[in-house]
Amino acid sequence: MLSSHAISAQATVKLPLEASDDTPWQDLADVVSSPDVLTGPTDLNQWYEQCVDPFELEEIPPEWNDFGYAVVSNYDLLNVTSGLCLDFVSCAFQNCIWPTPEGIDSFPDFPIWDFDTNQIRSPHALLPGTGDDFLAAVLSEEAEPFHNFPARVVNPRVVADIVHAVNFARTNEIGITVKVNGHSYFGSSSARKTLLVKMSTYYPKYDDLGSLMECLDYETELEEDSANYMACALASARGKNAILRVGGGSFFDHAYRAVSVTWNQNPENANKYHLVGGGAGSVSAAGGWMASGGLSGTTGMRMYGIGIDQVLHLEMVLPSGTHVRFGPSEWDEAPGMITPQTTQVTGFCNYQWEMPEEDWEWTECTGDDADIDFDELWFAVRGGGGGTWGIVTSLHYQLHDYPGELYLMSNQPGIFAGYEELAADINAVYTLTLLYVRFALGFLYQPSSMNVTEAESRGCNSAKTFGLNPFVPTTLFCYGSSGPKLIEAWAEYISGDEQLAALTAAGAPDDFIAILPTLFQLPELTAPSYADFGIFSSSFDPLWNHQGRIPDNPKASLVPFIDGFPSLADSTNTHFPLRVVEEQFDALTELITIDTLYAGDGQLIYATGGAIPYADDGLNALSPTRRFAAFQKAVNNETTRSRYYELFYSDADMSAPFPGQACHNHAHVYEMGPLKDDWTRACSLDWPQATREELCIAQGENFWGTENLARLETFKDVIDPDGIFLCAAGIGYSNPAVEDETFDSEGSLGSFPKEESEDEEAVPDVAVARQESPGDGED
Structure with missing residues (x-):
């Protein structure tokens, strides 16, 4: 018997609307602000030259470096004249998968997964000589149905360009896709024959001097109901003294500089401030990163909440073409919460959008706009x-x-x-790893057990940089006194009588035990801020540091690549609930230890928890699982994933609304949840996608949870009845099933490895692993 969770999967949905051959593009060209605003049609040779050719190596390196990267930065791809480059080249094809129709067999033959060594080689480089064959295949008639290129690109300079583009698309029944830098694992930044609005080329970024404003005297210095006044009023209610305005074309390299460089390094400014944002400098500050939740593992989300919790006021162009701004105007204090609960959102309309910004007039919305539900818009956008x-x-x-x-x-x-x-003594290795896992989870989620305060614990953050294997170097981003406290807490913990007895019983030598308290030491690398670390650190590998900008990570690649695997798996960001850490600590730490040593899954965690559950304003679309997660972790082995799900859901009422599981910031377009009728069982990657969609919890439910998804779908029908804004993995988007061979481990470049059965008798290789650079990513 199917549960209620089949409803969303079986709902009628639509794909992005495609432009026709006779679309009157000149009508749009006649009204935009300058000739360079509208570009196209798509030139595939130009796309290849600007977006693909940089990935072709001149020669095979004698040894792949740790990452196997061709040095291609999103900063380099950002403003090419075609406007077509995405973070992942394969997202130029539908569902970010290289096309493999019958007759096309000339795509470059390089392994993204080496079955002989069971390791990734390189999803970031074309081997020498493969480029010509690849281009020929892309240009072939058989490949055309798989293309995901827009019909035209709009590079707006002013808001009027955006309004004209939206009105044109609605009149001509063309879908709109939106891109800042193209950091989307789903490929949602482009869609076939749509009108692409690319914000980062010319649109204002507001990152110059003056975008940061202190709110100390806002009630006397600002006009009531102005955007700055409303933002300052809410900031003040939250105990914050400053705000930062970022533009629709801004990315975090701009935003961090505005705070940490322009403001904090100005000796005339008495107060210094901190911005919570993404780990990649090339990720948008006002786009999909925020709209999908906004992970901030490098900049303190465990102290302050995630990206959507930082938003005070929004300005946008709706699918109707109406230019609005809106934000909370009333709120209530809530015991135990660090953020007041939003009770009313007030919005305004600008009917002077063709005027320069200084002449805009924000007034009460009238006519059809009088019905805009700003409460629901505030909920949906964040x-x-x-x-x-x-x-x-x-x-x-x-x-x-x-x-x-x-x-x-x-x-x-x-x-x-x-x-x-x-390393050959499995008892000693297992025991130390178990103790290390217990310390890590204790320090982060049960700090009192480690004689650590909540504030000291929350000061340490991780953007998938902190691992659960003591034999592998990993990193925590710790602020203030939290770093030194971590050293002290580890030394005290591992020297405890219980831990010493366990290590001795496992056969660890006394001299080995004696050095364990030094596993954490004060780092040589410190910085005033994450921005200073990224911009000015001379020790940062130039492979990652791009011309003195905030690191671009992950760098551009040929295929979506998460946690060491091509991201077609459902396991890229399994969320571990806080309640499981609290209620089943022993069982969880034992399973994680086995997972770390035997299953070969990702050892790095994205640490959440901390203040995130208490930073909720009560009116946002984040799923309950993400809000109340302790951490995310890659679990690529299906059997292991089911064992975790048994801990998560064994006592769950499976007829109740599903709470969500996946992270919309980092996932793939085929992401699915566990089985509909048994949440303790993972959806099998061996099944055809059509079968997965029939038997497994639908993608939308997996991202947002059943209740949030239903609310979002209802509002989508209201705010965008014509379906102008549909994009991959977005509300209302159809996720078409794929042919079985897409999931063949020996298939195309879009395939991923078949899972191997666990061999719990094998000796783990504790000395070899790869550390990812932090990436907080969707554009």
């Missing part, structure tokens, strides 16, 4: 996914008081040199 509700033209973020210096805390597995033989 967490309900980007490219779905309209186009954000600017927003205001709250800023936090400066939290102190940033410590890049790393464990030091080099202390184990000389103890290589110990």
Whole structure:
């Protein structure tokens, strides 16, 4: 018997509307602000030259480096004249999968998964000589139905360009896709024969001097009901003293500089501030990153909440073409919450959108606009996914008081040199790993058990950089006193009587035990802020540091690539609920230890928890699972994933609304939830996608949870009845099933490895692993 969770999967949905051959593009060209605003039609040779050719290596490197990267940065691809480059080249094809129709067999033959070594080689480079064959295949008649290129690109300079584009698309029944830099694992930044609005080329970024405003005297200095006044009023109610306005074309390299460089380094400014944002400098500050939730593992989301929790006021163009701004105007204090609960959202309309910005008039919305439900718009835009509700033209973020210096805390597995033989002693390796996992989860989620305060614990953050294997170097981003406290807490913990007895019983030598308290040490690398670390650190590998900008990570690649795997799996961001850490600590830590040593899954976690459950304003679309998660972790082995699900859902009422599981910031277009009738069982990757969609919890429910999804779908029909804004993995988007061979481990470049059965008798390789650079990513 199917549960209620089949409803959304079986609902009628639509694909993005395609432009016709006789679309009157000149009508749009006649009304935009300058000739360079509208570009196209798509030139595939130009796309290849600008977006693909940079990935072709001149020669095969004698040894792949740790990442196997061709040095291609999103900063390089950002403003090419075609406007077509995406973070992942394969997203130029539908569903970000290389096309493999019958007759096309000339795509480059390089393994993204090497079955001989069971390791990734390189999804980031074309091998020498493959480019010509690849281009020929792209240009072939057989490949054309798989193309995901827009019909035209709009590069707006002013808001009038956006309004004209939306009105034109609606009149001519053409879908609109939205891109800032193209950081979408779903490929949602482009769609076949749509009108692409690319915000980052010319649109204002508001990152110059003056975009940061202190709110200390806002009631006397600002006009009531102005955007700055409303943003400051809400910031003040939250105990914050400053705001930052970012533009629709801004990315975090701009936003961080405005705070940490332009403001904080100005000696005339007495107060210093801190911005919570994404880890990649090339990720948009007002686009899909925020709209999908906004992970902030490098900049303190465990202290302050995630991206959507920082938003104070929004300005956007709706699917109707109406230019609006809106934000909370009434709120209630809630015991135990660090953010007041929003009770009313007030919005205004600008009917002077063709005028320069200084001449705009924000007034009460009239006519059909009088019915805009700004409460629901506030709910949907913050967490309900980007490219779905309209186009954000600017927003205001709250800023936090400066939290102190940033410590890049790393464990030091080099202390184990000389103890290589110990790796063959599974008892000692297992015991130390178990103790390390217990410490890590205790420090982060049960700090009192480690004699650590909540504030000290929350000061340490991780953007999938902190691992659960003591033999592998990993990193925590710790602010203020949290870094030194981590060192102290580890030394005290591992020297405890219970831990010493366990290690001794496992056969660990006394001299080995004696060095364990030094596993964490004060780092050589500290910085005033994450921006300073990224821009000015001379020790940062130039492979990642692009001309002194905030690091671009992950860098551009040929295929979506998450946690060491091509991202077609359902496992890229399994969320571990806080309640499981609290209620089943022993069982969880034991399973994670086995997972880390035997299953070969990702060892790095994205640490959430902390303040995130208490930063909720009560009116956003983040799923309950994401809000109340302790951390995310890659679990690529299906059997292991089911074992985790047994811990998560064994006592759940499976006829109740599903709470969600996946992270909309980092997932793939084929992401599915567990089985509809048994949440403790993972959806099998061996099934055809059509079968997966029939038997497994639908993608939307997996992202937002059953109740949030229903609310978002209802509002989508109201705010965008014509379906102008549909994009991959967004509300209302159809996720068409694919042929079985797409999931063949020996198939195309879009395939991923078949899962191997666990061999729990094997000796784990504890010395070899790869550390990812932080990436907080959807555009």
